[in-house]
Amino acid sequence: MNSTHNNRSVQSIIPPPPTHFVGDGFKVHHFIPDYYLSMERMNPFLMLDYNAPTYFPPTETPRGVDVHPHKGFETVTIAYQGKVAHHDSAGNSGVISEGGVQWMTAASGVLHKEYHEANWAKEGGIFQMVQLWVNLPSQDKKSPPKYQSIDHPQIPQVNLPNNGGHVEIIAGLFQGKKGAASTHTEVHLMNAHLKPGGEVEFSFSERNNTALLVIQGSIEVNGNQEAHANHFVLMNNDGETFHVKAKEQSIVLVLSGEPILEPIAAYGPFVMNTKAELIEAFQQFERGEFGNLE
Ligand code: MN
Numbered sequence: 001m002n003s004t005h006n007n008r009s010v011q012s013i014i015p016p017p018p019t020h021f022v023g024d025g026f027k028v029h030h031f032i033p034d035y036y037l038s039m040e041r042m043n044p045f046l047m048l049d050y051n052a053p054t055y056f057p058p059t060e061t062p063r064g065v066d067v068h069p070h071k072g073f074e075t076v077t078i079a080y081q082g083k084v085a086h087h088d089s090a091g092n093s094g095v096i097s098e099g100g101v102q103w104m105t106a107a108s109g110v111l112h113k114e115y116h117e118a119n120w121a122k123e124g125g126i127f128q129m130v131q132l133w134v135n136l137p138s139q140d141k142k143s144p145p146k147y148q149s150i151d152h153p154q155i156p157q158v159n160l161p162n163n164g165g166h167v168e169i170i171a172g173l174f175q176g177k178k179g180a181a182s183t184h185t186e187v188h189l190m191n192a193h194l195k196p197g198g199e200v201e202f203s204f205s206e207r208n209n210t211a212l213l214v215i216q217g218s219i220e221v222n223g224n225q226e227a228h229a230n231h232f233v234l235m236n237n238d239g240e241t242f243h244v245k246a247k248e249q250s251i252v253l254v255l256s257g258e259p260i261l262e263p264i265a266a267y268g269p270f271v272m273n274t275k276a277e278l279i280e281a282f283q284q285f286e287r288g289e290f291g292n293l294e
Helices: 118-123 138-142 275-286
Strands: 010-014 019-022 026-032 045-056 064-070 073-081 084-088 093-096 101-105 110-116 125-135 146-150 157-159 165-171 187-194 199-203 209-216 218-221 225-228 232-235 241-246 250-257 265-267 270-272
Touching: 010 225, 026 125, 045 073, 045 209, 073 084, 084 101, 093 101, 093 146, 110 118, 125 209, 125 250, 187 199, 187 241, 209 218, 209 225, 218 250, 241 250, 265 275, 270 275
Parallel strands: none
Antiparallel strands: 010 232, 019 026, 026 045, 045 125, 064 110, 073 101, 073 125, 084 093, 084 110, 101 146, 157 165, 165 187, 187 250, 199 241, 209 232, 209 250, 218 225, 218 241, 265 270
16 A cells, blocks of 8 residues: 555544534534634534434434424434434425435435434434534535435445455445445545455545544544544545554544535524525525425
8 A cells, every 4th residue: 555645644633522412312412613623624514413322222203303493504414323213294205224324415405303213212222423514515505306315235335455344325425436326516425344454545625624433442544644433534635645554443434525625504403505595594484485394
């Protein structure tokens, strides 16, 4: 792995912020936006919540988040352990199972609710999940809502040399192979499953905002920066290529996206370009224009 110059350097390794609950079902480290990681710095990634492995006891009443709106962006939910059931006002519903991803394009506006899946909740267990918000360009904020349900077997994989593990491509490109989800702008999102000593190189356009979240295990980036589970590795925009080596069995979420060079006006579940559009979004929501959901 010395053939390529690792020219994208690490900016900082960010420890997990204290957890808080979203509804009663998601106990998350809120990495984006935070003191170190503004929406602008991580553009087009607006928000990242990580529910590190957490035990939820059995219950007949599934925990989660009740009906709420979204407008102007996409929510991407990646299930590592446990199952999430989803219903939205566009008539879509489904279950995100282990290794699966839900890519919901809220765009012009949708209501949805997100709960632990009922049968899983009855058994209880360890729950582990990421929710990422991806911004949309201005013209796509007006499009109708869309929903991509991607089960684990539908996610393309690339095996790494020397039995080092594999990379699952949720979106974008890895070694010329295309990911499962369609996106509106250049977004690369993948899970690297690395065996102890497994190595992989990633290469993304220098302008792309790029980061890693260590989901499990511990890694070494560019041969000298160590990052452990639940830590977020922010890469500089000073080159394309960087190298990851697993010190033990590891899973790493890799995100890289082309910044959308438009103003960001964000408040709660709405992300638009101007304050006037935000106010309009609230008015539409209050008039019931995002549809109905019980
Ligand atoms: Mn939501």
